[in-house]
Amino acid sequence: MEQVVATIFNVLILSSMYILVALGFAFLFNMLGILNLAHGAVYMVGGYIGFALINSAGVNPWVAILIATLIMAGFGVVLERFCFRPFTGDFNRIVMVGVGINVVLQTAVNALLGTRMQALPSFFDGYLRFGVVSVSYQRITIFLIGAALLVLVSWFVRRTKHGQQMQAISQDIEGAALSGINVHRVSALACAIGSGMAALAGCLMGSYLMLSPYMGDLMLIKALVLVILAGIGSIGGIFVTGLILGGLDAVAPVIFDGAVADAIPYIVVVVVLLLRPRGFFGREA
Amino acid sequence: MALLETRGVTVHYGKSLAVEDVSLRVEEGDVVSIIGANGAGKSTLLRALMGLKPVTDGEIFFGDEKIDGMRTNEIVKRGLILVPEGRRLFPYLSVLTNLRLGASLVEDKDEIEKTLKDVYRLFPRLKERRNQKAGTLSGGEQQMVAIGRGLMGKPKLLCMDEPSLGLAPIVVEAVGEAIKDINGKGVTVLLVEQNVHLALEVASSCYALQVGRVVMSGDMDTMRSSDVVKKAYLGG
Amino acid sequence: MNALSRFAADKTRSAGYGILVVAVILLGVIPLLMESLYSLHILVMVFFYVIAALSLRAIVISGQFPLGHAAFMGVGAYASGMAAKWLHLPPELTIPGAAVFTMIIGVMVAVSFSRLRALYYAMGSLFLGVAIIQILNAGGTWTGGYSGFSGITPMFGNSKVSWYYAALGLMILSAAALYRFEFSRIGTNMKAISQSHLVAESVGINEAKYRILAVAIGSFFVGLAGAGYAHYMGTIATSSYNFMATMWLFMYVLVGGVNNFFGPIVGSFILILIPEYFRSLKTYSPFISAGILFLFVYLMPGGFAGLIQAAVARVKSWRRERARDVAAD
Ligand SMILES: Nc1ncnc2c1ncn2[C@@H]1O[C@H](COP(=O)(O)OP(=O)(O)OP(=O)(O)O)[C@@H](O)[C@H]1O
Ligand SMILES: [Mg+2]
Numbered sequence: 001m002e003q004v005v006a007t008i009f010n011v012l013i014l015s016s017m018y019i020l021v022a023l024g025f026a027f028l029f030n031m032l033g034i035l036n037l038a039h040g041a042v043y044m045v046g047g048y049i050g051f052a053l054i055n056s057a058g059v060n061p062w063v064a065i066l067i068a069t070l071i072m073a074g075f076g077v078v079l080e081r082f083c084f085r086p087f088t089g090d091f092n093r094i095v096m097v098g099v100g101i102n103v104v105l106q107t108a109v110n111a112l113l114g115t116r117m118q119a120l121p122s123f124f125d126g127y128l129r130f131g132v133v134s135v136s137y138q139r140i141t142i143f144l145i146g147a148a149l150l151v152l153v154s155w156f157v158r159r160t161k162h163g164q165q166m167q168a169i170s171q172d173i174e175g176a177a178l179s180g181i182n183v184h185r186v187s188a189l190a191c192a193i194g195s196g197m198a199a200l201a202g203c204l205m206g207s208y209l210m211l212s213p214y215m216g217d218l219m220l221i222k223a224l225v226l227v228i229l230a231g232i233g234s235i236g237g238i239f240v241t242g243l244i245l246g247g248l249d250a251v252a253p254v255i256f257d258g259a260v261a262d263a264i265p266y267i268v269v270v271v272v273l274l275l276r277p278r279g280f281f282g283r284e285a
Numbered sequence: 286m287a288l289l290e291t292r293g294v295t296v297h298y299g300k301s302l303a304v305e306d307v308s309l310r311v312e313e314g315d316v317v318s319i320i321g322a323n324g325a326g327k328s329t330l331l332r333a334l335m336g337l338k339p340v341t342d343g344e345i346f347f348g349d350e351k352i353d354g355m356r357t358n359e360i361v362k363r364g365l366i367l368v369p370e371g372r373r374l375f376p377y378l379s380v381l382t383n384l385r386l387g388a389s390l391v392e393d394k395d396e397i398e399k400t401l402k403d404v405y406r407l408f409p410r411l412k413e414r415r416n417q418k419a420g421t422l423s424g425g426e427q428q429m430v431a432i433g434r435g436l437m438g439k440p441k442l443l444c445m446d447e448p449s450l451g452l453a454p455i456v457v458e459a460v461g462e463a464i465k466d467i468n469g470k471g472v473t474v475l476l477v478e479q480n481v482h483l484a485l486e487v488a489s490s491c492y493a494l495q496v497g498r499v500v501m502s503g504d505m506d507t508m509r510s511s512d513v514v515k516k517a518y519l520g521g
Numbered sequence: 522m523n524a525l526s527r528f529a530a531d532k533t534r535s536a537g538y539g540i541l542v543v544a545v546i547l548l549g550v551i552p553l554l555m556e557s558l559y560s561l562h563i564l565v566m567v568f569f570y571v572i573a574a575l576s577l578r579a580i581v582i583s584g585q586f587p588l589g590h591a592a593f594m595g596v597g598a599y600a601s602g603m604a605a606k607w608l609h610l611p612p613e614l615t616i617p618g619a620a621v622f623t624m625i626i627g628v629m630v631a632v633s634f635s636r637l638r639a640l641y642y643a644m645g646s647l648f649l650g651v652a653i654i655q656i657l658n659a660g661g662t663w664t665g666g667y668s669g670f671s672g673i674t675p676m677f678g679n680s681k682v683s684w685y686y687a688a689l690g691l692m693i694l695s696a697a698a699l700y701r702f703e704f705s706r707i708g709t710n711m712k713a714i715s716q717s718h719l720v721a722e723s724v725g726i727n728e729a730k731y732r733i734l735a736v737a738i739g740s741f742f743v744g745l746a747g748a749g750y751a752h753y754m755g756t757i758a759t760s761s762y763n764f765m766a767t768m769w770l771f772m773y774v775l776v777g778g779v780n781n782f783f784g785p786i787v788g789s790f791i792l793i794l795i796p797e798y799f800r801s802l803k804t805y806s807p808f809i810s811a812g813i814l815f816l817f818v819y820l821m822p823g824g825f826a827g828l829i830q831a832a833v834a835r836v837k838s839w840r841r842e843r844a845r846d847v848a849a850d
Contacts, residue, residue: 277637
């Protein structure tokens with residue numbers, strides 16, 4: 001029982017974190033076809049900024065997370081403006097820039113803080129108990145924040161003017177420009193929101209698991225899995241694929257030995273892609 | 286002063302020439318049409334007006350402002366709006382959202398609601414279909430959304446690229462009526478058409494484009510009696 | 522005029538051959554001039570990575586982007602390393618065997634992926650690459666798990682100089698083979714297909730066949746590079762073949778210039794040797810690699826080859842102008 005509840009929480013937490021990061025990636029990918037290979041590094045740096053603020057500057061954890069999110073959102077604007085916008089449509093150069101930024105961020109964190117694994121302190125002590133079952137408040141909080149943010153983001157994308165403009169750009173970029181939408185500004189906004197969400201996920205994951213300068217590489221791949229399996233253009237599908245991948249990642253270690261458990265999700269992903277060559281909810285004809 | 290004026294506009298795709306030295310004027314309140322065969326460069330010219338395609342030479346003036354080199358959203362803001370070839374709707378968004386997005390640059394909420402009412406009056410069908418996804422509409426309905434979306438941006442000059450393409454004669458008729466109606470409300474119209482009958486019916490003057498160049502221009506009577514137009518478009 | 526321009530083209534081509542011959546001779550005499558075994562070691566590494574980068578190019582020119590290509594280098598490395606270590610087979614046998622094995626795996630994957638469109642193929646390859654790495658990680662004592670294994674049968678009595686010439690020879694042979702392939706009828710058709718599907722349809726070329734062929738050739742050579750590299754190093758670990766490793770192979774191709782056969786060669790030299798030169802910076806040295814990438818992205822969009830082409834074009838137009846001036850006089 002204890003194990004079951006713990007696993008359910010692992011599924012929920014991993015899924016919501018994967019979805020947070022993947023959504024940010026999907027925004028730029030769907031709107032402008034940009035493969036942002038720096039997205040994983042943004043997630044990682046977000047976690048480290050939170051860590052540094054709490055551990056070295058003694059900032060309140062909540063404030064630290066907020067600051068980390070805002071800083072990386074700002075970084076997202078810079079990224080869009082100077083690294084992606086000049087090369088719109090030039091796939092090769094966008095990939096090169098992404099790798100470059102990735103290397104710079106990883107190296108910077110490495111040089112400043114070392115490769116030692118670190119963890120953000122937990123924000124809440126104690127356990128919530130239901131009879132024999134207990135769950136740490138920390139985990140509950142992480143999940144609640146993640147879930148709340150996902151609700152907020154879906155509301156933003158579906159209901160607000162800027163969110164609808166983002167959708168318009170991904171459905172027909174020229175039609176969007178002709179409607180008077182400032183494609184560059186909305187892209188910058190999307191990149192800011194996406195980077196902020198990634199940074200926040202980095203902080204939350206940093207307190208749930210561990211921080212490492214290379215944790216972004218793996219997260220980037222997971223984001224890609226979510227986006228591709230959902231099908232290009234589908235935002236809602238990412239929630240489904242996020243739950244699937246989070247489920248695989250959380251359940252596999254319960255059944256299989258460590259390294260085998262790591263392999264299983266990717267084997268499943270490859271098989272799914274072969275069966276559904278356009279993902280689950282792909283819009284592309 | 287003309288509302289829109291191009292001076293010697295030339296546009297290339299890579300090295301191939303699509304529009305060559307086109308100068309035209311659109312006076313405020315007019316309906317001006319551009320006719321020409323497939324590949325004559327009509328759409329390219331409109332794309333250049335909207336800043337979607339840079340001009341290689343020449344100048345474009347809207348009112349007293351030079352607009353070539355401006356970004357598309359800035360041009361739209363000035364009241365030059367294009368209903369593009371192929372409609373370019375947002376297929377997975379509702380008709381209503383498509384229309385509202387057309388008003389992206391309009392700040393005044395009441396104004397937007399008022400224009401929306403006007404659009405619904407012009408195309409009552411859209412009101413019925415307002416919650417349907419635009420991609421699931423019929424071709425004619427999609428064209429209505431495209432025109433409606435253009436109107437939502439409060440155009441001074443509305444350019445339309447072959448609005449009659451692929452529509453049944455009766456729907457073409459309706460589009461023609463809509464154009465007259467729009468013009469009646471004080472919006473200047475620049476109409477690109479292959480359907481010369483439609484162009485002749487609604488326009489007051491006309492330019493004929495052939496392989497990128499203006500080969501003829503004048504008011505509708507001159508065009509109607511012109512041998513070139515007769516031979517090329519009216520079947521004798 | 523026609524004869525003149527052909528003469529000019531011949532001249533640039535022979536200049537190209539000249540540079541090539543000089544480069545090969547230079548590489549040939551380096552061990553005689555250099556005492557530092559460490560430098561030789563780095564160059565051996567570069568040679569193997571040149572083969573890997575060229576093999577990537579063979580697939581890229583067919584319009585496919587195998588984002589898991591480095592994992593196939595790992596397949597070659599592990600296949601040869603394991604066969605030599607556990608089955609006690611001679612490396613002379615396991616290295617070509619591993620290359621063929623990698624090719625077979627590559628073809629199987631290409632056939633199953635042939636239904637996927639370019640972007641999904643790229644992603645499928647990426648996820649498959651991760652799966653391969655994770656399977657190797659899960660291989661227990663056979664593969665040594667996450668930390669890999671060492672004690673792979675050495676060759677040439679571990680003499681650096683012998684290895685140097687062997688790797689150089691292997692690189693030149695591979696490059697020659699891939700060059701022949703790229704400029705053969707098949708290679709030319711393949712490039713045409715990658716430019717436009719319409720071409721393929723109008724010429725009636727079976728696209729899938731060409732794409733699979735490209736993957737077969739690319740997999741063979743990357744397997745070869747991986748296997749050779751494994752025996753040279755004597756030790757392997759999966760971290761050398763992960764997604765980022767693939768990205769670096771791509772960077773070698775792009776920095777060298779994607780539109781030129783020699784791009785991957787030059788790119789590998791630039792991106793391995795220059796950061797190596799700054800290795801005293803220790804933790805900071807990756808900044809150099811990133812710096813090179815930014816330099817090329819912002820200032821030399823066509824890669825190194827683009828730079829050379831621009832220079833050649835400028836010299837040519839200058840010459841043409843001069844010829845015209847002379848004629849006018
Ligand atoms: N993206 C492009 N790349 C290259 N050439 C193009 C492109 N778009 C149009 N052209 C060429 O430019 C010329 C003019 O095309 P354009 O679309 O402006 O013609 P049009 O008059 O609108 O024709 P239609 O009536 O068929 O719509 C054509 O020869 C066309 O092939
Ligand atoms: Mg057209």
